[in-house]
Amino acid sequence: YRTHSVSHTKATEDTASITVALLLLTLLLMILKAHKSHRYPFQLHHCSQLDYMKYPPPPGPTPWPLVGNLLQMGDQIHLSFTCLRQQYGDVFKMRLGSLTVVVLSGYTTIRQALVRQGEAFAGRPDLFTFSAVANGTSMTFSEKYGPAWMLHKKLCKNALRSFSQTEPRGSGATCLLEEHVCAEAAEMVEVIRGQAVKGKLKQENGPDVAGIDPVMPIVTSVANVVCALCFGKRYDYNDKEFLTIVHINNEVLRIFAAGNLADFFPVFRYFPSPSLRKMVQHIRRMNTFMETSIEEHINTFDKNCIRDITDALIALCEDREENKDASMLSNSQVIHTVIDIFGAGFDTIIAGLQWSLLYLIKFPDIQERIHQEIDDHIGTGRLPRFSDKPEMPFTEAFIYEVFRHASYVPFTIPHCTTRNITLNGYLIPKDTCVFINQYQVNHDIDLWGDPDTFRPERFLGSSGLLSKELTEKVLIFGMGKRRCLGDGFARLEMFIFLTTLLHGLQIQNVPGQELDLSTDFGLTMKPRPYRITISSRF
Template structure:
């Protein structure tokens, strides 16, 4: 037993030593090889420690630390996380220049360890691929989502099918919250908001909704925070390779979540294949199946949508707005409870403009300026997503006079923009997924 234990210790020690030598060698070689073209500036930024870079400086609130650093080094700077250099963008003008005006240069995703565990590394959103096949599948997914979002509702006066699903689920959620208030007097609304958001997306993707006590859905909804923690900017396991071989509770839960969620989607897609009717397209999954059977993906016959790819597309569509919508609704509820005077003004605007005979519709938006202002300010002030998902440069480029090499990981400090420039819009994630 002791022999096995000592061998295990030696094994870990060897891994640590080998990783240290590799990282040091990599940093030295990179520093000598990086040549800055004449007329361009080298990226500024703090010096990092060997092996760990600037990890210790970032602390538990990296968005605050990077905001302070940007005041010293500017809106374009470079830090090191482990042995990997990372470009940090701050300032609204700089971020718009990079993600909008030079969007093609910054549209990539870095090859991160955690991304490989999302739908077996085949996710459109987290994929490093941006070739012809990827673009065609992305376009097909976008078209399916857009079609079922704006499709007229056959059963109600709602503007579109998406609005009908949202309105129905809102009614159910309100009744549920009123029931809980009467029975328990106090409760955490997050769990019920999570399920309601999942039901809207599920109705669009799968044509059905779940009960608020459905254990399978709750088991997935309850670990969405762990998913966000792993894919968020600055996860050490993505930048310090040795951590991939050490026990990591967060990564273990992350991989278990992805496996369970993928299995759930595979079962749903299988059921759709078994009950599919060409003349009765019920939801987005049916639409994707139709496309795969009729080879409508593009004129290029080499681009096909296999059953496994449908699962990946549905996974991206289902997960795209799940966490962000849930979090934004939770923040909205918190602000409304904290500021009852604002809640009262919103209610007065709704009563005067719409009345209480019906629910608000998308077409009412131009007549509800105060309500819209509250929603936009909530997005800005809460900054519930301090960073966008990491980007990556697709080629050597130049930004604000600084030379930026290809394949450089990019962090976008959205928190700094939202708090330093009141009234600005949230930073868009322009990765074309």
């Protein structure tokens, strides 16, 4: 037994020694690579020496060996990049581990890159997380820019348009989208009323926390809209399948926002990653749910009765021989298109509504002005509709100011250059990862004058109408070829949820509650927890 134990111990020590040696060798190789990358910060094989003589690479902070500039960024990356812009300008480079990144700031520069030179900046970087999540089939995350991607985008736009034009089933709404959103917004108001009554009863029967937490009513209502759009199905708020879908989506976004070392240090691709493994498991569960739902849709499909976006996609792909565009869209791409739409319509709206309520209780005079606009235009006899939006400029201005001031989507999903390109006199080689700093644009003092002040009136011209010249400078849905396809839907949904809530309720701060407008960095930045009290207006 002792001999076996000694042999086992020696074998363990040998294995450990080999492992340490391999790690040290890997570390040495990475340091050498980092040193080389510092001397030649871009992929030189993509650019000729003449290119570098004519156009310099972008400036940027000196990277450290191995880690690059990772340790210089802090935990509020959007703020760090905004500060670096003051030193290095609108185009500067960073090295995150072994990944060289170019950061773009400034509205004019970003517009030049994403709109005027849109094709050159329309790629997606080959990040390990992207490939692990979607395996190249997601239009949003991992599909390379080119003819196939453009056809995928065209089909997705056509499906969204087809669904938005589908007539509702006798509700008085103009389309199915309006029917779903208006019904769910009204339901959310009733859920909040119910929570307030329960909270009041608890306080009367004993000490309890004052007010209500608005997060769950918002999450479940928005999730139900997305489920209705994607699957043609509304869930009870306590339905297990529904809660599982919401949980999976939240977990994927949470893990995704935390980042993955393998994106910055390729060697970590070969090491176990519990967070990445968990995210892939969640994605597989979501895929299974989507596959089951799509199979049910295929079996019950009727081209004369489009129930949801999945039906609209199936209609486009049903006869792939006649529809040459659809013939290039695989079943896996259909599934991921629905997943992309689900994710896009979920977190952005939820965060926007959470921020909106926080600003409404922090600035009650602004809430009063929205109430007045609702009373003047809508009155008490009906609920808000899509057609009310152009007639309520102050409410729209408030929504744009929430987008701008909270700037809760600080960066777009990373872009990638599709060819060698010059921008602001700097050479950016093909396949360079590009970050778009939306937060900086939304807080640019040269654009807004007083960017730290929450002031919806800034978007209203002298006539009291919304200024398109200013609203188009608010960045939250991206810009150019990779702009979010559902941004118009998102603004309509925000408008209906907000106005329906304020049509029936007045929202107040809980006495003594300090309101904190700070946040933690993430894909979408949520406000810190807060509670509200409500009172009925009618």
